[in-house]
Amino acid sequence: MKVLSVTVPCYNSEAYMENCIHSLLTGGTEVEIILVNDGSVDRTGEIAEKYAKDYPDMVKVIHQENGGHGEAVNTGLRHASGLFFKVVDSDDWVSISAFKEMMKTLAELAGEQQLVDMVISNFIYEKEGVRHKKAMRYRSAFPQNKVFTWDDVKFLRKGQYILMHSVIYRTKLLRECHLQLPDHTFYVDNIFVYHPLPYVKTMYYLNVDFYRYYIGREDQSVNEQVMIRRIDQQLKVNYHMIDDYNISNFQEVPHMKLRHYMRNYLEIIMVVSSIMLIRSGTAENLQKKYELWNYLKENDKQTYYWMKWSILGRSMNLPGRSGRKISEMAYLLAQKFVGFN
Numbered sequence: 503m504k505v506l507s508v509t510v511p512c513y514n515s516e517a518y519m520e521n522c523i524h525s526l527l528t529g530g531t532e533v534e535i536i537l538v539n540d541g542s543v544d545r546t547g548e549i550a551e552k553y554a555k556d557y558p559d560m561v562k563v564i565h566q567e568n569g570g571h572g573e574a575v576n577t578g579l580r581h582a583s584g585l586f587f588k589v590v591d592s593d594d595w596v597s598i599s600a601f602k603e604m605m606k607t608l609a610e611l612a613g614e615q616q617l618v619d620m621v622i623s624n625f626i627y628e629k630e631g632v633r634h635k636k637a638m639r640y641r642s643a644f645p646q647n648k649v650f651t652w653d654d655v656k657f658l659r660k661g662q663y664i665l666m667h668s669v670i671y672r673t674k675l676l677r678e679c680h681l682q683l684p685d686h687t688f689y690v691d692n693i694f695v696y697h698p699l700p701y702v703k704t705m706y707y708l709n710v711d712f713y714r715y716y717i718g719r720e721d722q723s724v725n726e727q728v729m730i731r732r733i734d735q736q737l738k739v740n741y742h743m744i745d746d747y748n749i750s751n752f753q754e755v756p757h758m759k760l761r762h763y764m765r766n767y768l769e770i771i772m773v774v775s776s777i778m779l780i781r782s783g784t785a786e787n788l789q790k791k792y793e794l795w796n797y798l799k800e801n802d803k804q805t806y807y808w809m810k811w812s813i814l815g816r817s818m819n820l821p822g823r824s825g826r827k828i829s830e831m832a833y834l835l836a837q838k839f840v841g842f843n
């Protein structure tokens with residue numbers, strides 16, 4: 503059994519996937535690299551097969567009809583044999599020195615009688631054209647180099663979120679919580695991180711800059727104009743997260759810190775959806791914004807009113823055309839001064 507399975511969803515990735523794969527190969531033979539060719543029409547499948555031939559003890563290739571990022575992750579999880587599971591997008595990569603330290607840590611954790619549920623590390627925004635790269639680090643929030651629980655977590659400030667780039671889950675936990683990402687949907691990385699959280703009991707934080715998250719392609723899913731065109735997919739993810747948060751409350755998640763974190767995470771997704779709907783400038787999308795907030799209200803009135811009257815919520819729900827202009831100005835200021843992407 504491998505220590506770590508890494509799934510790499512690949513769709514028309516011939517131009518950059520080799521950089522990703524080369525970085526993952528440095529992890530050694532305890533790493534299983536699962537390349538999921540998601541219906542590509544370029545040389546992605548051919549490149550993947552070459553690596554499987556050259557590194558048969560490390561690389562596995564799965565070809566499937568196009569199902570989107572979520573279905574590629576689902577496929578990887580179904581075929582994973584490692585104790586731990588991570589997703590690395592084909593245009594991203596990992597730091598070689600940090601990966602060696604990560605594998606040493608995972609190997610030590612694998613020797614424990616009870617595996618930790620989630621391993622967290624830092625990631626770097628590799629934003630094209632930006633000299634000083636923004637880092638997402640968690641040393642102010644988590645104990646370092648020890649197994650801990652939600653009771654040991656300190657304050658996670660606004661904008662300090664556990665994203666797909668920073669998390670490694672115990673493979674069996676993902677299967678036990680019945681993680682199933684929707685197909686043909688972008689932005690499912692939020693569900694990947696969010697849905698399993700109520701099942702996480704133990705964690706470990708390794709303070710290394712492990713994951714390098716590339717931002718800069720014009721066709722990238724986080725490009726603002728792309729997000730507006732795909733707003734229905736963003737909304738689909740948002741509704742999933744409302745349902746997950748409602749279920750976590752229903753199950754009486756015992757840790758207040760976890761519930762508080764999940765609420766804050768849901769809030770930022772609500773804000774992202776809202777500002778994209780506002781910036782689209784259409785009456786149809788403004789109606790969708792109303793329906794989104796109303797869905798939250800119908801499912802959890804307490805959380806709805808907390809979000810509606812928070813600073814972020816109020817800034818997204820100012821009335822009239824002038825109110826929407828103020829919302830857009832707040833968003834643009836956040837982009838400039840906070841680095842919000």
